[in-house]
Amino acid sequence: MTRTKCTLVDTPASLDEACREFVAAPVIGVDTETTGFDPYRSRIRLLQLAVPDHNVVIDLFKVPALDHPELRQVLSSANRIKVLHNAKFDLKMLLHHGGIEVRGVFDTLLASKLIAAGAPDISHGLAAVSERYLGEEVDKTAQSSDWSGQLTSEQLEYAAKDAELMLPLKRELEAKLYDLQMHEVAGLEFECVLPIAAMELAGMAIDRDCWLKQAQVVQQAHDILSVELKKALAEGIEQLSLFGDPDINLDSPAQIIEALGRMGINVEGTRSWQLQPIARDFPVVHKLLEYRTVQKALSSYGPSMLNHISPVTGRLHPDFRQIGASGGRMSCSDPNLQQIPNTPEYRTCFRAPAGRKLVIADYSQIELRILADWSQDAALVKALVSGEDLHCATASQMLGVRIDEVSKEQRAAAKQLNYGLMYGLGPQGLAARIECSIEEAEDLIRKYFGAYKGVAEWLREAADRAIQDRVSRTRSGRMVSFTFDPADRAQVAAMERFGKNAPIQGSSADIIKRALARLYEPLKPLSARVVNCVHDEIVVEVVEENAEASKQIMEREMILAAREFIRSVPMTVDVAISDAWLK
């Protein structure tokens, strides 16, 4: 690469000059260097902007560039494309420190992930992506250097280089996205970056005392159970033990298997599905299952959760990975607010601060509605359009009984089928879940697909597509690729199940992402902030007096987001206004 002109901006006059250049540029590479990763506890040192043949490095410790009207306009205007790698990070910094909402984002990280179509073991770091698309090695050693003091020429060079790289990288990635017909879904993803950045900055409020109180209750149960369980497990070796209680580690599956074996209880593993069937026969097994529950509650949902509370905001600011799953779903970590136990004891601790409310909105049966729309199965569409209880309607269709005569067991079986079959549930799995024989399960599945022939056909085609084309698409055009060894029957079977599931799960992700993007502007005037997003659910925090208005907007925008993709069945959104994360 030829040497590009590089300017260090550290005076108001040089900033003015540089800004004139950006105002005219349709595409700008952007990067920042910061003193840390937490926007609330670190500062932006450098803002790098690259246009063809010119890199500009702005030293924000020397000149208050984030206040510069032209620069703000350049960054927040959707008309000028800003190319960044992992834009969420820079957007959070610019939003928090400058109140700047960066629009017109092209994110090279998300582009790379889309192109990879969920293939595992592909790195999407800037160095790897540059290498892959430009054949260029990038030295990232300066990234973790100290950006708070006197800067070396190496640091400045590195800083400029990252922004400069964005321009050729965008060219390559964009061409590839068009090739693959994924420019539209790329736009969908790029529009989500600002809303997700804002969601992370907003964070979720948690009531510390409430959480600790709950943890203490569990701790007590844990202590009692652990003593009882140790005693029960020791009984098998009483005659061997000369030194009192053997110090068995209850959290070690290997030691548990050994201890149970000494008592004459032989198990392959100690997962709950393996233990459940024999829990009635052996009190010690029942005790173990009880212990497991509280152990999980204590370790994953105990006091350690509070370590994630920001000392600055007093709230939880998780990390959302925008393309976290191969089908396009988001994932969440540190902490994972998508896996908080769905029980009142825990959810009630996620409480809106005084004078504020949570508005909780979720799509009802979104995946089944996608399946119905996609398969155009007449019976399933009709059941969903009718607004009847879906699982009763399914049981009625399958078994030929009147809908008001469907028994509890029949409805439960239908529910398992509705949710399970689109993931590839087989007779064995169904039998285990509803406690019937394999033959009965086979019969139920036959009846289900007899009632929903269109669904059967669609699922068959989806599985075939995965095996033959090794790729399928969600409703937005997002590609999901499948890699497997065709000689391995188990892998083929797993891929068939994945092939059935991925387009549906991924389309659901398309829809919720459209909802996040659509909600951003309408919620702003209400000072309502999205604080969490759990696959088919969006949680907003808002001042009490604007809760009702927020509710209306959420219902409207979420339905409109779904209608962008799904038209033949109604999408329904359940919305509740609440003090805590409870409906």
Place this chain on the structure above:
DNA sequence: GGCACCGGCCAC
């Protein structure tokens, strides 16, 4: 001490 992996289990 850090890392990778596993068994196990929480969410949707």
Place this chain on the structure above:
DNA sequence: AAACGTGGCCGGTGCC
């Protein structure tokens, strides 16, 4: 691989 999909977090275990 539970013959039901997608994730992340935990403690145990073994390795370097």
